[in-house]
Amino acid sequence: MKNFALTGAGGYIAPRHLRAIRDTHNNLVAAMDPKDSVGVLDQYSFDVRFFTEFERFDRHLEKLRRAGESKRIHWLSICSPNYLHDAHCRLGLHVGADVICEKPLVINPWNLEPLRELEQETGRKIYTVLQLRVHPKLIALRERLLSEKSDRVHEVELTYITSRGAWYDVSWKGDVSKSGGVPTNIGVHFFDLLMWLFGEVEDTKIHLAAPRRTSGFIAFERAHVKWFLSVEQKDLPFVAEPGKKTTYRSITIDGEEIEFSEGFTDLHTVVYQEILAGRGYGIDAAQPAVELTYRLRTTETTAIDDTAHPLMRR
Numbered sequence: 001m002k003n004f005a006l007t008g009a010g011g012y013i014a015p016r017h018l019r020a021i022r023d024t025h026n027n028l029v030a031a032m033d034p035k036d037s038v039g040v041l042d043q044y045s046f047d048v049r050f051f052t053e054f055e056r057f058d059r060h061l062e063k064l065r066r067a068g069e070s071k072r073i074h075w076l077s078i079c080s081p082n083y084l085h086d087a088h089c090r091l092g093l094h095v096g097a098d099v100i101c102e103k104p105l106v107i108n109p110w111n112l113e114p115l116r117e118l119e120q121e122t123g124r125k126i127y128t129v130l131q132l133r134v135h136p137k138l139i140a141l142r143e144r145l146l147s148e149k150s151d152r153v154h155e156v157e158l159t160y161i162t163s164r165g166a167w168y169d170v171s172w173k174g175d176v177s178k179s180g181g182v183p184t185n186i187g188v189h190f191f192d193l194l195m196w197l198f199g200e201v202e203d204t205k206i207h208l209a210a211p212r213r214t215s216g217f218i219a220f221e222r223a224h225v226k227w228f229l230s231v232e233q234k235d236l237p238f239v240a241e242p243g244k245k246t247t248y249r250s251i252t253i254d255g256e257e258i259e260f261s262e263g264f265t266d267l268h269t270v271v272y273q274e275i276l277a278g279r280g281y282g283i284d285a286a287q288p289a290v291e292l293t294y295r296l297r298t299t300e301t302t303a304i305d306d307t308a309h310p311l312m313r314r
Helices: 014-023 039-043 054-066 082-094 109-122 136-146 181-185 188-198 264-276 283-298
Strands: 003-007 027-032 049-051 075-078 098-101 126-128 154-162 201-209 213-220 223-230 247-253
Touching (some): 003 014, 003 054, 003 082, 014 027, 014 039, 027 054, 049 054, 075 082, 082 098, 082 109, 082 126, 098 264, 109 283, 126 283, 154 188, 181 188, 181 213, 181 223, 181 283, 188 213, 188 223, 188 283
Parallel strands (some): 003 027, 003 075, 075 098, 098 126
Antiparallel strands (some): 154 247, 201 213, 213 223
16 A cells, blocks of 8 residues: 555546545545645545645655655645646655656646656656546557558547536636646647547647637648537537536547547546556656647637638538
């Protein structure tokens, strides 16, 4: 059993990490979040030391490091806002822990090399959560695509719409400098999936770049992808109601729908199992998607043409 600490305990994604820590039979001993609405911790343990100030959390982890092997933090799980991932990765390495960091690992690609250097200095590793790479149906799809003998370039459409209310714009997620914008905040794992399936990026276009919606085209080695991402309720193909289904995700390859919604929320535990078994994805695996999402949010928009997603032409 290993000791875990966690940052961002009050956030949306934290329960998936808390469940993964429990289900891999490890021990959460400390957590941090500036907000104190973290009663969710009681669902997993009554013995978690909780901090609302990063400095006191840092001091506590250092104290545990000096207390010996049985007390020290072996792993730091990072569920904090995107712009803090870099700093929290550094904290984990400095206190002698390995790190499991939510995607995106960082917002800007130039922050990756210093983390590599710190890994070498400390002898510790940073892993990221690329949960779609461990989905059984997507693994089977990748194996099928890689087994193809032809040089066929597939026609792909990616649509991801997840309704968010007015709070989104006020929160850190609505601030591009803190979240990386829609391509990074809600799209990074899909872009990682596309590269994993279809190879390196050859060309990109942006047809729409708005705070809550973005769309474009990417030419990969083995696919042409029209993509559309949105947090706008009005883009959903059904009427959304609070407390009910508010997300629509679709990937089609040559007109065939790829269904992978089943088990989508349980993949974090599989990611933890893989990481703890020594098969996790590190900085090198995370880098292409970080670079691509940065490229997408800094590319000028172009006129809508036949490479645009269908939702852009309706």
